[in-house]
Amino acid sequence: MQKVRTRWNYFKDRLIDRYGEIVYKIGVDAGFTCPNRDGTKAYGGCAYCSQQGSLSPNQDPNLEIKDQIKKGMAFVQRRYGAQKFIVYFQSFTNTYDKPEVLRQRYESALIDDRIVGLSIATRPDCINGEVIEVLKEFQKKCSYFTVELGLQSAHQNTLEWVNRQEGTAEYIQAMKLLREAGIPVISHIILGFPEESLQDMVETLDLAQHQGSAGVKLQMLHIIRGTKLGVMYEKNPFNLYSMHEYGEVVLKLVERLDPKVEIHRITGETEKEQLIAPDWVKHKTKFFDWFENELEKRNSYQGKTFESGPSFALAKE
Numbered sequence: 001m002q003k004v005r006t007r008w009n010y011f012k013d014r015l016i017d018r019y020g021e022i023v024y025k026i027g028v029d030a031g032f033t034c035p036n037r038d039g040t041k042a043y044g045g046c047a048y049c050s051q052q053g054s055l056s057p058n059q060d061p062n063l064e065i066k067d068q069i070k071k072g073m074a075f076v077q078r079r080y081g082a083q084k085f086i087v088y089f090q091s092f093t094n095t096y097d098k099p100e101v102l103r104q105r106y107e108s109a110l111i112d113d114r115i116v117g118l119s120i121a122t123r124p125d126c127i128n129g130e131v132i133e134v135l136k137e138f139q140k141k142c143s144y145f146t147v148e149l150g151l152q153s154a155h156q157n158t159l160e161w162v163n164r165q166e167g168t169a170e171y172i173q174a175m176k177l178l179r180e181a182g183i184p185v186i187s188h189i190i191l192g193f194p195e196e197s198l199q200d201m202v203e204t205l206d207l208a209q210h211q212g213s214a215g216v217k218l219q220m221l222h223i224i225r226g227t228k229l230g231v232m233y234e235k236n237p238f239n240l241y242s243m244h245e246y247g248e249v250v251l252k253l254v255e256r257l258d259p260k261v262e263i264h265r266i267t268g269e270t271e272k273e274q275l276i277a278p279d280w281v282k283h284k285t286k287f288f289d290w291f292e293n294e295l296e297k298r299n300s301y302q303g304k305t306f307e308s309g310p311s312f313a314l315a316k317e
């Protein structure tokens with residue numbers, strides 16, 4: 001029996017409301033690269049970006065898209081009895097190519113009726129008018145369709161520290177195009193950058209919510225082997241949040257978040273073998289349980305301190 005959560009707007013619960021069962025995401029590597037990796041903006045990518053992309057180790061990026069999907073579906077079907085799926089274009093920048101290439105790759109994911117939709121991960125500077133037209137075509141074909149946009153931080157010094165090679169101006173412009181097209185956006189936010197205060201993270205969340213994000217993914221800054229951040233950290237370790245420090249930040253942000261905004265993630269997700277630090281990120285369920293208990297204990301809930309009205313984010317447009 002699925003637990004009914006009343007204190008926060010968890011994305012997985014909303015999928016159950018909509019489809020009557022748990023819907024599983026199947027991550028794929030569709031063969032895209034990224035302007036921050038191929039030299040268009042920079043080489044090597046963001047400091048936390050892994051060479052393998054963010055794909056699950058159960059996946060094989062060398063397979064065709066349809067075969068990655070079949071493999072992923074078979075795995076979660078065996079393990080959880082899954083019947084419905086969202087194909088998640090996960091690795092690298094999935095709007096970074098010509099419209100005809102995007103069309104062909106997205107189309108190749110719609111292999112049968114068990115796939116209820118697509119989720120397309122990308123970066124703000126890879127959203128433009130031509131891309132929007134393709135996204136709109138696929139939104140019409142799917143009952144679920146979202147774009148996942150990397151914001152990470154609203155603060156330029158942080159974005160420079162991780163070599164993001166874009167800023168809030170690109171995010172605001174991409175959000176405007178997506179909003180006007182009626183395409184729901186999930187904004188990715190990284191919490192716990194060493195130089196950021198709670199107020200800085202609040203400002204990042206406010207930017208995401210006031211720009212009209214339908215959902216947010218909150219992620220603890222964690223250090224992965226083989227990344228630039230991994231090299232920096234091993235040479236010169238910097239402070240990373242403990243589970244409780246991080247938890248306090250998440251509780252504050254969730255209280256501040258509009259109850260309508262779905263929360264897709266509250267912590268990081270990475271392979272145990274690839275993780276350098278902090279170790280607690282491996283124990284996702286432990287954090288999840290702690291978070292739910294604390295909400296209960298403190299009589300806290302999403303939106304408790306939410307303030308609607310004009311925001312610093314829209315004022316900048």
Ligand code: SF4
Nearest residue numbers: 034036045046049092
């Ligand atoms: S934008 Fe995404 S894919 Fe590109 S380098 Fe940064 S993390 Fe990697």
